[in-house]
Amino acid sequence: MxxxxxxxxxxxxxxxxxxxxxxxxxxxxxxxxxxxxxxxxxxxxxxxxxxxxxxxxxxxxxxxxxxxxxxxxxxxxxxxxxxxxxxxxxxxxxxxxxxxxxxxxxQIPNVPHSSVVKGKNEEDNEEIYREGIIPELGNSSLPHWELAKKYDIIDFDLGAKVTGAGFPIYKGKGAKLQRALISYFLDKNTAAGYNEVQVPHLINEASGLGTGQLPDKEGQMYHIPLDDLYLIPTAEVPITNMLRGDLLQESDLPKSYTGYTPCFRREAGSYGAHVRGLNRLHQFDKVEIVRVEHPENSYKALDDMVEHIKNILRELKLPYRILRLCGGDTGFTSALTFDFELYSTAQERWLEISSASNFETYQANRLKLRFKNKDGKSQLAHTLNGSSLALPRVLAGILENYQTKDGIKIPEVLVPYCGFEIIN
Known part of the structure; x- marks a missing residue:
């Protein structure tokens, strides 16, 4: 606010x-x-x-x-x-x-950072970085939903039977790969100084208001009327709200957290190949990084978060690019957002896998999250968050970009976590 x-x-x-x-x-x-x-x-x-x-x-x-x-x-x-x-x-x-x-x-969104350009939608976003080699798979390559069925590692129909569309069931090596990614992401984040937390998957209204999901995104959240609680759309919400109403000391900053949670979103909606399989889900897993910073340091912290995510993608050896979002595509509460997209060779399109955002004082003002500066006066902190990483499309990218005639190879960095080198 x-x-x-x-x-x-x-x-x-x-x-x-x-x-x-x-x-x-x-x-x-x-x-x-x-x-x-x-x-x-x-x-x-x-x-x-x-x-x-x-x-x-x-x-x-x-x-x-x-x-x-x-x-x-x-x-x-x-x-x-x-x-x-x-x-x-x-x-x-x-x-x-x-x-x-x-x-x-x-009702008023955050004021964009000076580097954000005017634009209507994702077509006006600026590509600012690209890295990695896009593999040449040939005409026999398959999209991840067909690979999932071929190797019996993700069952979309069974998930629809149990719950509904957008709730897949991971099986066998698919489940192990999913678990491996979560552990790998958390290990990378904690090694970089983020404190791991396990947080509730349900939030109250005050938490939704604090980080800006309410009232702006109320229609996209699952609500439990009897208890007036909401299923979380991302771990950002409960993690950031841990500090709601706090008055920190300047020496307490920065605060850095990471956490794994399932995420729940109602807006999956449309049909077509661009939302098939893991491309868009109602429930998915994500590892988040959250920072609370002194205003003077927050944009350096955002750069650090971007570099951290880049290093993870380098280790996974996935081709990716970074976009600076235009004004029309920047989230309601964000002042500046960088989106990460990996290239799906089988689908021949870019898939968003992460975003890193600086909210400046917008969330902190809602949260009443302050710190005492060196003059002894209370001042609003800056909050930031990023996906590190969202699993569905990372998993889709691994399945598609690492597919061979003999099966799906596992990225080298994940083998110690998985316990196997190939899905076949």
Whole structure:
């Protein structure tokens, strides 16, 4: 959530940033925020004055009673009664203005970083890096969903029987490869200084609001009405919310975490080869990295996260590229996002496998996540997160890019985790 003071002091910069996102009626919404805030502040001043006057008169009444001036005290009591009514009206007005301000602020996305270009969708994203060799598999290559069936390692039909479409069942060496990837990713992350945590797979509404999944993405989340809990869309949500409401010391920063969780998303939706198999699921596994940083260090931290993910993909020897997302494709809460995509030779297309984002103070403002700076003043921290990595499309890329006439070879770095070198 944007800070109201930042909007007041940087209105045009906010409007310019929202224009990069093609945010509809930006000026109308920003003016509504500023007008509501002006009403809120003026009401607060009036309320404070009334309360101060009421307190002053209450003390005066006490003194008058002690000195025996009963009649004069009773006259002043009548005035305090009117002030109490006025205070009640102003409090109600203040609460309404505060609630309306909060609701409107929730509707405004983050302001993109200066490096983000204006754009409508993924077609306007900028490729900034590419690495790896795309294998030549020939005409006999198969997409991963056919390989999964051929070697009986992932069963999409059985998953649909048990639950529904988008809930695959991993079998035999497919399950072991999945487990190997999770362990490998966690080991790489902890070796890089991330603290491993195991977190709940359900969150409350406050957690969803804290990291920005609510109210923006409510329709994409699985909700349990009886308990008013939500299945997590990513480990970012419970991990970041571990620090919700905390006041850290500057020496506590940075905070770095990694965690594995299943992820649940309702938006799988459309049909066609681009969403077949593992390309888009309602439930999938992901290993996440989360950082809480001093604002002065957060963009260096983002660069470090990008390099960390690059090193993992180098070890897996998968061809990949990095995109800097344009304004129209950048997530609601993010200021800057880099997407990683690997090339699926069998599908002849790029598949998104990771993103690394800096949210600056947007999430921290919702979370009330602050630290005491060297001057002893509280200041909002910066939050960041990245997939390191999302498993379905990494697994799809391994199956497709490592397929041979004899079977599917296992990337060398994963063999100690799997206990086998080939799926055949």
């Amino acid at each position: 944007l800070q109201i003071q930042f909007i007041r002091e940087n209105k045009q910069a906010v409007l310019n940033g929202l224009a990069k996102r093609n945010f509809a009626d930006a000026e109308t919404v920003i003016d509504e925020v500023l007008n509501t805030d002006e009403t809120r502040r003026a009401t607060q001043v009036s309320l404070d004055n009334v309360l101060a006057e009421s307190n002053k008169l209450s003390k005066e009444i006490g003194s008058l009673y002690k000195s025996g001036e009963i009649q004069k005290a009773n006259l002043i009591k009548e005035k305090t009664s009117r002030l109490k009514e006025q205070s009640k009206e102003l409090t109600e007005k203040l609460n309404i203005a505060t609630e309306n301000l909060q609701k409107t602020l929730y």
